[in-house]
Amino acid sequence: MSGTATQTAATPREASAVEEAVSWTRVGPRVEELLAEFCASQRAAAPLGRARDLWDHLVRSLEGGKRVRPQLACLAYTSFEGESGGACAAVGAAFELLHAALLLHDDVIDRDFVRRGRPNVAGIYREDGLSRGLTPPEAGHLGASVAIIAGDLLLTGSFRMLEGATPMPAVRDRLAALFHRAIADAAAGELADVLLSHGAGMSAGAGGSVDDVLEMERLKTAVYSFEAPLRAGAILAGAAPGVVDAVGRVGTLIGVAYQVIDDVLGTFGDERQTGKPTTSDLREGKLTVLTAFARENPLVARHLAQEFGGGDGHEPTRLREILDKAGARGHALNLAHALVTEALDEARRAELPPALRSELTRICNHVLHRES
Amino acid sequence: MSGTATQTAATPREASAVEEAVSWTRVGPRVEELLAEFCASQRAAAPLGRARDLWDHLVRSLEGGKRVRPQLACLAYTSFEGESGGACAAVGAAFELLHAALLLHDDVIDRDFVRRGRPNVAGIYREDGLSRGLTPPEAGHLGASVAIIAGDLLLTGSFRMLEGATPMPAVRDRLAALFHRAIADAAAGELADVLLSHGAGMSAGAGGSVDDVLEMERLKTAVYSFEAPLRAGAILAGAAPGVVDAVGRVGTLIGVAYQVIDDVLGTFGDERQTGKPTTSDLREGKLTVLTAFARENPLVARHLAQEFGGGDGHEPTRLREILDKAGARGHALNLAHALVTEALDEARRAELPPALRSELTRICNHVLHRES
Numbered sequence: 001m002s003g004t005a006t007q008t009a010a011t012p013r014e015a016s017a018v019e020e021a022v023s024w025t026r027v028g029p030r031v032e033e034l035l036a037e038f039c040a041s042q043r044a045a046a047p048l049g050r051a052r053d054l055w056d057h058l059v060r061s062l063e064g065g066k067r068v069r070p071q072l073a074c075l076a077y078t079s080f081e082g083e084s085g086g087a088c089a090a091v092g093a094a095f096e097l098l099h100a101a102l103l104l105h106d107d108v109i110d111r112d113f114v115r116r117g118r119p120n121v122a123g124i125y126r127e128d129g130l131s132r133g134l135t136p137p138e139a140g141h142l143g144a145s146v147a148i149i150a151g152d153l154l155l156t157g158s159f160r161m162l163e164g165a166t167p168m169p170a171v172r173d174r175l176a177a178l179f180h181r182a183i184a185d186a187a188a189g190e191l192a193d194v195l196l197s198h199g200a201g202m203s204a205g206a207g208g209s210v211d212d213v214l215e216m217e218r219l220k221t222a223v224y225s226f227e228a229p230l231r232a233g234a235i236l237a238g239a240a241p242g243v244v245d246a247v248g249r250v251g252t253l254i255g256v257a258y259q260v261i262d263d264v265l266g267t268f269g270d271e272r273q274t275g276k277p278t279t280s281d282l283r284e285g286k287l288t289v290l291t292a293f294a295r296e297n298p299l300v301a302r303h304l305a306q307e308f309g310g311g312d313g314h315e316p317t318r319l320r321e322i323l324d325k326a327g328a329r330g331h332a333l334n335l336a337h338a339l340v341t342e343a344l345d346e347a348r349r350a351e352l353p354p355a356l357r358s359e360l361t362r363i364c365n366h367v368l369h370r371e372s
Numbered sequence: 373m374s375g376t377a378t379q380t381a382a383t384p385r386e387a388s389a390v391e392e393a394v395s396w397t398r399v400g401p402r403v404e405e406l407l408a409e410f411c412a413s414q415r416a417a418a419p420l421g422r423a424r425d426l427w428d429h430l431v432r433s434l435e436g437g438k439r440v441r442p443q444l445a446c447l448a449y450t451s452f453e454g455e456s457g458g459a460c461a462a463v464g465a466a467f468e469l470l471h472a473a474l475l476l477h478d479d480v481i482d483r484d485f486v487r488r489g490r491p492n493v494a495g496i497y498r499e500d501g502l503s504r505g506l507t508p509p510e511a512g513h514l515g516a517s518v519a520i521i522a523g524d525l526l527l528t529g530s531f532r533m534l535e536g537a538t539p540m541p542a543v544r545d546r547l548a549a550l551f552h553r554a555i556a557d558a559a560a561g562e563l564a565d566v567l568l569s570h571g572a573g574m575s576a577g578a579g580g581s582v583d584d585v586l587e588m589e590r591l592k593t594a595v596y597s598f599e600a601p602l603r604a605g606a607i608l609a610g611a612a613p614g615v616v617d618a619v620g621r622v623g624t625l626i627g628v629a630y631q632v633i634d635d636v637l638g639t640f641g642d643e644r645q646t647g648k649p650t651t652s653d654l655r656e657g658k659l660t661v662l663t664a665f666a667r668e669n670p671l672v673a674r675h676l677a678q679e680f681g682g683g684d685g686h687e688p689t690r691l692r693e694i695l696d697k698a699g700a701r702g703h704a705l706n707l708a709h710a711l712v713t714e715a716l717d718e719a720r721r722a723e724l725p726p727a728l729r730s731e732l733t734r735i736c737n738h739v740l741h742r743e744s
Contacts, residue, residue, distance in 0.1 A: 042556065047591055050567055051560035105524060109517040129570060138570070145481040145566045148520060149559050152477060155524060156555045159531045163548055169541070176535055183528045184414065187521050188423035194517045195422055198501060198510070219419055 022085045027074045028067065030089035035062055035096060038157060057121050058150060062100055064116065069095035069229040076233030076247055079356035084236075090165035091175065091232050094158045098179070098224060101154035102186055108144045108151075109194060110286075122147035155183075166236065174235050182228035189220025196287045210335075213292040214256055217263075222255025246350030250360060253343035258367045260336040263288035265371070267320055268329055273372040289335065290328040300326040333368075340364040394457045399446045400439065402461035407434055407468060410529060429493050430522060434472055436488065441467035441601040448605030448619055451728035456608075462537035463547065463604050466530045470551070470596060473526035474558055480516045480523075481566060482658075494519035527555075538608065546607050554600035561592025568659040582707075585664040586628055589635075594627025618722030622732060625715035630739050632708040635660035637743070639692055640701055645744040661707065662700040663691075672698040705740075712736040 039062065043055035070092025077088040104121060107113070113123035122143035129139030162179055166172050193216050196208055230251040234244045267290055294300045303322050323329065344364060347357045411434065415427035442464025449460040476493060479485070485495035494515035501511030534551055538544050565588050568580055602623040606616045639662055666672040675694050695701065716736060719729045 045553070045556065046560055047557060048560050048564055048587075050563055051556075054563060102524075105520050108520060111513070132570075134570060141483070142566065142570050146563065148477050148480060148523075149562050149566070151520075152474075152523075152527060153556065153559050155527060156531075156552055156559075159528075160548070160552050163545075173535075176532075180528055180532050181417070184417065184423075184525065185419060187525050187528075188418055188420050190521050191422055191426060191518065192420055194514065194521070198504075198506060198514050215420075 022074075022078050022082060022088065024071055024074050024078075027070070027077075027085050027089045027092065030085060031067060031070045031092045031096065034089055034093040034161065038093070038097070038161060042153070042157065054121075054146065054150060054153075057124055058100075058154065061104075061115070061121060062096070065096065065099070067092070067096065069099055069225055072226060072229040072251070073233040073236075075356065075359055076230045076239075077237045078233075079353050079359075080234050080237035080239040080243070082233070082237030084166075087166045087236055088233065090161055091236055092229070094161035094165065094179070095224070095229050095232070097154050097158035097161055098183065101151045101158060102190075102224070104147045104151035104154065106190065108147050109190065111140075111144075113140075113143060120147070121150045171236060171238075175232055178228055178231055178235065182224040185219045185223040186221070189216050189218070189223075192216040193220055193286075208287055208292060208295065210289060210292045210296065213287055213289050214260075214335075217259035217289075218252060218256050221259050222252050226255030226258065227251035243350070243352070246346065246352065247356075250343045250347050250350075250352070253339050253346065254360070254364060254367060257336040257339035257343070257364070260289050260332050260339065261367060261370065263290055264329060264332050264336075267323065270371060289332045290323050293328045293331045294323050294326040297326055336368060340368060394446075394450050394454060394460065396443055396446050396450075398457050399442070399449075399461045399464065402457060403439060403442045403464045403468065406461055406465040406533065410465070410469070410533060414525070414529065426493075426518065426522060426525075429496055430472075430526065433476075433487070433493060434468070437468065437471070439464070439468065441471055441597055444598060444601040444623070445605040445608075447728065447731055448602045448611075449609045450605075451725050451731075452606050452609035452611040452615070454605070454609030456538075459538045459608055460605065462533055463608055464601070466533035466537065466551070467596070467601050467604070469526050469530035469533055470555065473523045473530060474562075474596070476519045476523035476526065478562065480519050481562065483512075483516075485512075485515060492519070493522045543608060543610075547604055550600055550603055550607065554596040557591045557595040558593070561588050561590070561595075564588040565592055565658075580659055580664060580667065582661060582664045582668065585659055585661050586632075586707075588659075589631035589661075590624060590628050593631050594624050598627030598630065599623035615722070615724070618718065618724065619728075622715045622719050622722075622724070625711050625718065626732070626736060626739060629708040629711035629715070629736070632661050632704050632711070633739060633742065635662055636701060636704050636708075639695065642743060661704045662695050665700045665703050666695050666698040669698055708740060712740060 036059070039055055039059045043052050043059075046052045046055060070089070073092045073095060074088055077091075082088055103115065107115060107120050107122055113119060113126055115123075119127060122140075124143070125146040126139045126143030129142040130136065134142060159179075162175060163172070165175065192212070196212065196216060227248045228251075231244050231248045234247045239247070266288065300322060344357070344361060347360050352360075408431070411427055411431045415424050415431075418424045418427060442461070445464045445467060446460055449463075454460055475487065479487060479492050479494055485491060485498055487495075491499060494512075496515070497518040498511045498515030501514040502508065506514065531551075534547060535544070537547065564584070568584065568588060599620045600623075603616050603620040606619045611619070638660065672694060716729070716733060719732055724732075
């Protein structure tokens with residue numbers, strides 16, 4: 001609750017003072033506090049020692065994220081002259097809890113036991129099981145089971161955090177509707193990812209085109225990570241519906257570009273910087289923009305079918321070679337560039353505030369040139 | 373929404389008229405409508421054909437339940453003269469969505485692909501994977517992955533349903549806090565179940581006593597299935613906090629008794645009536661009240677260790693024999709009887725309304741004598 005905020009509409013000069021008062025410098029630490037307070041209260045209320053142990057692991061799993069979603073919510077909020085740093089931080093923290101919940105379940109689905117270079121929750125409990133003499137499959141199932149439960153706890157937590165963000169019923173209802181749709185989209189995107197990776201296609205048809213992958217990536221990640229946090233910040237600041245929609249469209253485009261670059265880094269990136277083995281996507285037979293593009297070339301598709309068709313033991317290095325020769329990397333980079341250009345065009349057309357546009361430009365540059 | 377409700381406090385005669393108006397006969401069909409409407413709207417808004425297919429399966433998985441939780445919410449609500457059948461139905465539907473979500477994730481954790489005698493969501497997608505040539509482990513993982521996503525969708529849906537139940541902020545906040553705690557308890561109970569079944573114990577100690585199992589069953593099921601729905605109905609009807617607590621305590625005791633009988637039916641029941649193989653608990657090496665009791669007898673424990681220790685391929689029939697000879701069934705039935713007696717004593721001490729007490733007595737008799 002900014003000290004400079006008043007009940008009456010702010011004049012441009014006052015708004016500028018408010019804008020300085022509510023900034024990421026102030027909101028960021030509050031997000032960390034809210035997350036820490038939430039985990040501490042959940043841990044204190046947990047009815048069993050084992051549940052308290054799990055919260056200790058969850059606290060650590062929440063640390064060290066880039067806080068992309070809270071930052072985007074804060075950016076939109078300050079751009080539209082929102083006046084309550086506390087409400088903005090709570091909405092950001094809700095998205096961060098949602099993100100952590102979805103990552104936990106995504107890791108179970110991808111059978112990943114490592115996140116950011118260290119064991120994730122499933123990995124911690126798998127190691128514990130192994131140390132107590134469980135067989136590797138049993139220990140893996142134990143780890144996955146705990147991660148499913150942990151994801152449910154954080155998903156529940158995200159709603160709790162969102163409910164407390166603002167006392168204004170109309171704003172709260174709009175935020176809740178946005179949040180629910182973002183989760184429904186993330187679920188649909190995850191489902192498409194699972195089915196595409198298992199060759200079942202996205203719709204009644206076979207699926208697996210570059211467009212199918214882009215739509216999957218939009219739903220699975222771009223909506224809840226870019227579009228919805230930007231929209232939420234704008235809604236919370238009282239922006240007009242048309243402006244909220246424009247901000248959302250820009251967020252979608254940047255978010256999809258981010259995922260395309262993620263695919264490139266996942267296959268061609270520097271493991272030491274990304275913290276993720278470049279063989280992971282290829283090993284799981286995941287359909288990415290790169291593999292989808294390569295499959296659209298009949299000659300390359302035949303090569304790929306031979307490699308992918310064998311079930312276990314895809315040869316990641318060989319696959320990477322095929323993708324590189326087919327020009328998949330260059331195609332993906334062009335695609336990301338085009339998406340980002342479209343995003344900035346949209347921001348200009350919608351006449352978003354100059355400060356917001358300049359910050360979006362900076363984000364777009366980062367998305368295109370990041371190495372981790 | 374009751375036609376007979378007025379803004380002023382009801383006189384006893386009016387209250388009785390209201391009580392007749394808001395009854396399960398009226399609330400039950402409204403719960404079904406709300407669930408059907410919710411699924412239809414989610415299906416219509418789903419962004420992909422595959423997500424719409426999943427909602428079709430979820431609609432069917434929601435059909436045919438006993439609606440225990442909505443009935444308990446309605447019972448408490450009408451006993452304390454609540455006047456809005458619509459609000460009561462929405463709260464009941466929220467618990468039903470929560471229940472379905474937790475079952476989906478519980479089945480993944482238990483590696484069950486059948487529920488109520490037919491394939492559950494995981495089973496449906498596993499069969500689909502098998503029919504498309506996936507290996508059994510890959511098809512099983514595909515099924516589990518979709519069930520994790522489906523559980524997240526229904527968990528999210530339960531919050532959506534609860535948010536819309538009542539426009540009164542104070543009541544909504546109390547219901548939300550209750551709902552969140554019920555989920556945290558269910559998660560802690562599920563965690564304890566997973567760790568006990570893998571021999572990791574419930575607390576820093578080894579765990580696995582009858583008391584540990586009873587506490588696990590209280591948390592995992594009794595809270596969200598009995599205590600919380602009864603409390604929710606009482607809160608929604610405006611009952612005093614002390615009364616809400618008393619109703620909650622009664623619910624807990626009945627809920628734990630229900631679970632004890634569930635353990636008995638899971639091992640000694642009639643498969644044709646329970647719809648669940650009596651070998652399922654024993655095959656998974658699940659710790660139940662029965663196995664915990666048997667393990668507390670050193671001689672029996674040695675027998676059991678030999679059978680349980682071998683990893684795969686527990687011999688269910690042999691285990692059932694050991695449990696029966698050890699008197700585990702009789703002990704469990706006595707336990708359930710004692711819990712139910714305590715519940716009805718508590719209802720009397722708290723001077724709950726006679727109509728509520730008589731209905732709770734009927735429920736207790738059903739819990740003790742049910743065969744499915």
